[in-house]
Amino acid sequence: MNKLWTFAFILILAGCSDGTQSASPLLNLKDSQGVIYGDNSLTEVRDQAALRGNPRYELNRQASVALFFKKDLTKTDQGYTYGDQTVADFFNTCPDYKYSKTKNPASCSGTLIAPNLVLTAGHCMNTTKDSCADTAFVFGFEEGTTEFPSANVYNCKRKYAESFFEKNTHNDYTIVELDRPVEGVTPISLNSTSLAVGQSLYTIGYSMGTPKKYAEGTVRAFDQDSVITTLDEYFVNSGGPIYDKTTHELVGIVNGGEDDFEMNQEKGCYEPKVCKEDECMGEVMMPLSVILQNLKDKGLSL
Amino acid sequence: MAKNLIKFALSTTMALSVFATPKAQAAASLERPPQFILLAFDGSYMNSTWQYLREYTQKRKAQAVDTRFTFFINPAYLLYSENSSYYTAPGMHRTAQGLVRNKGSAIGWGGNPREIEKRLGNMNGAFKEGHEIGSHAVGHWDGSTWSADDWNSEFKQFDAILDNVFTLNHITQFPLQFRNSIVGFRAPQLGISPGLYEELPNFGIKYDTSKVAKNMDYWPEKSSRGTWNFPLARIPIPGTAKSYPTMDYNFCANDTLELLRKDPSLLQLVKVNPETGKTKKNAADCLSFVPAEQKAFIKNRMIKAYQGYFENNYYGNRAPISIGHHFSPWMDGAYFEAMIEIADQVCNKPEVKCVTNSEFMKFIESRTPTEIQNYRDGNFPKMPRMKSKPVARSLDIALSLENQDGILNARLSGKDANREDFKTAILLDSKVIGSDKADLQSALSNAREGSVVSAVVYNSHGDEMQSASYKVINGQIQQQSVEDHMMEGHQDEADE
Secondary structure, three states: OHHHHHHHHHHHHHOOOOOOOOOOOOOOOOOOEOOEOOOOOOEEHHHOOOOOOOHHHHHHHHHEEEEEEHHHEEEOOOEEEEOOOEHHHHHOEOOOOOOOOOEOOOOEEEEEEEOOEEEEOHHHHOOOOOHHHHEEEEEOOOOOOOEEEHHHEEEEEEEEEEEEOHHHOOOEEEEEEEOOOOOOOOOOOOOOOOOOOOOEEEEEEOHHHOOOEEEEEEEEEEEOOEEEEOOOOOOOOOOOEEEEOOOOOEEEEEEEEOOOEEEEOOOOEEEEOOOOHHHOOOEEEEEHHHHHHHHHHOOOOO | OOOOOOEOOEOOOOOOOOOOOOOOOOOOOOOOOOEEEEEEEEEOOOHHHHHHHHHHHHHHHHOOOOEOOEEEEOHHHHOOOOOHHHOOOOOEEEEOOEEEEOOOOOOOOOOOHHHHHHHHHHHHHHHHOOOEEEEOOOOOOOOOOOOHHHHHHHHHHHHHHHHOHHHHHOOOOOOOOOHHHOOEEOOHHHOOOHHHHHHHHHHOOOEEOOOEEOOOOOOOEEOOOOOEEOOEEEEEOOOOOOEEEOEHHHHHHHHHHHHHHHOHHHHHOEEEOOOOOOEEEOOOOOOOOOOHHHHHHHHHHHHHHHHHHHHHHHOOOOOOEEEEEEOOOHHHHHHHHHHHHHHHHHOOOOOEEEOOHHHHHHHHHOOOHHHHHHHHHOOOOOOOEEOOOOOOOOOOOEEEEEEEOOEEEEEEEOOOOOOOOOEEEEEEOOEEEEOOEEEHHHHHHHOOOOOEEEEEEEOOOOOEEEEEEEEEEOOEEOOOOHHHHHOOOOOOOOOO
16 A cells, blocks of 8 residues: 555656655664654754754754744844743653753744745644734744844735645645745745655754754655655644755655654653654655645746 | 531542543554544524524535534424413422422523524524534423433423424424434433433434533443433643533633633623613623623633644544534624634544534444444554644643631642642632632621632633632532532443
């Protein structure tokens, strides 16, 4: 069955890429730790010694934007600040978990793809009756940031494009037009690229709602119009960009995956899930090629 | 002993979490079941609301989204003052003074024959459009003390009113297309008794939706009498330690206590009906009107609670989601609007079926007991969980109010009970009379009939995290909290 899905995926990609595809998506399974597939790669973006200073990585890092529910932002004289809620408050994680005491105000992740356009997941922009009015887009939310200058905070003017499970597809993206062009950030260019099992990837997002994080993984399998990865993702990574680790090209966005936590019955709190890799479902990526094709079908350009 | 003369316990501790209970994750060959969303309304009086809901379904259908409802009707709304004696209410109901014989209808009658004719037309039209018509008994009496004979009388009269509705109201006859398709029942006020379950099969009722499951992920069972148990659910209110049944009135009763503790003047609000000029007062048990700020607060809270319920089951064992509302626009329509917004949010999602209870019954009857058990245990490939921010987790705080030698003590337990940023207070109506202790006699001497003595846990923003509220009746504090009363009679078991 999985091979059939792989085949279907190859056909979808065939029209928009010259990529090589693997026909063995389920090979090379190895033990891992739930959403932390293999070694834990979740770090602050600035702690990526090997990538730090790489101009493409730095551009990708800057283009990452955090989505906030406006109700979670408080206006100050200088800009905006946020509340005291922590990862432990929200998820009941155990006190000894590294991020338990970290504040977690963000709600989703996204990427600047044109001076005034942000790409994110469809489900990030369909959580309230008027998500456009209820959502703020914040650039520069990194470790140590406790206040955002007003210049870093943008509003949604309208949804420029969206496919949210339309016509029984699994499409799940929204492109948001901001209220003004973003200053000082270079948008990420969108080029349809190939994908192959084993390909190294990384994502930049706001894991659990905390300041901008880096996480990596590989392509594990193809499943209908989605790609399964082993990225170390958490809640709030949704909508975040997924890049090829070698070329730093955008290849897709985060959609969903395995439960992040499981209850430690003894401690009465949650810890990152630990399981064998073949017991976990992997992390679902919506490929950029599918988004580009959908935009083309809608007659939209960027 | 003076100690424990009055002892109340609020048993609202639950295994509260936004996360699904860990299940066996064997890669079973069993296909993942659809996520059924069962949205229902009780009573169904207002023709304008019938019209709105029918049009809503048509509008969503045009958008390729199937959203249909189950309407549990009261034939008291098919009688009017001049023919209302056709119905004789059986049994008794509970009051502060004890059991009182029922008389007439607990919810009034159906207006005039023209309104009744229109209502019947709406029922018929809705049925033809794919909605389901079920039974909510006749007079909306609490049947929790009723015998089998009482229920038998009620159901016979339910049938008789429908069979004679045209002649009774002197209106033009048309075929009642739903007449022989009534297979579901919800007890008014969720008031059930063993006699109910003896009688349901005798009147063609195949499923009952009067109970409230303790857990959100309950998969229905069939009773030994052959009646399916499709309960509502007790769901956590995200970010708090509270939990309510998935019924708007139960939310309203609890929210009303909370809002009145903050602002007792809300009870004085009145609204003038522009058509009749009549003035309507707010009711103390469930507010009809509130300012916009309070309406937004409770509406958003219900939406979050239902989102949490959906996430728990959609990414979990796919137990059906069951929500029961009324046409009544309590809290200025906050709950009604919340239900529609939830339908907007979830009914278009993959593998979701927002359909009638009887369609769900067809599904479950098409499955073997083994398959249903595997669904219950979550033995199927799970849906990947979307990685946006989920609803906030719920807290674990149990609250009890005990009388020890004339001192009221608020007692907390649970994992979140000892948080330094939380504060406890004991209130008489809206007035704080102590932190975790208060003098009982002083409280009673300042109370009036219907006053509420509450123990409340607040967070640092002054939001209620947990509450236990007791009414003062006949000069005494009631032994059962309102919160517990709202959960009364609720059980998972299919057998009574």
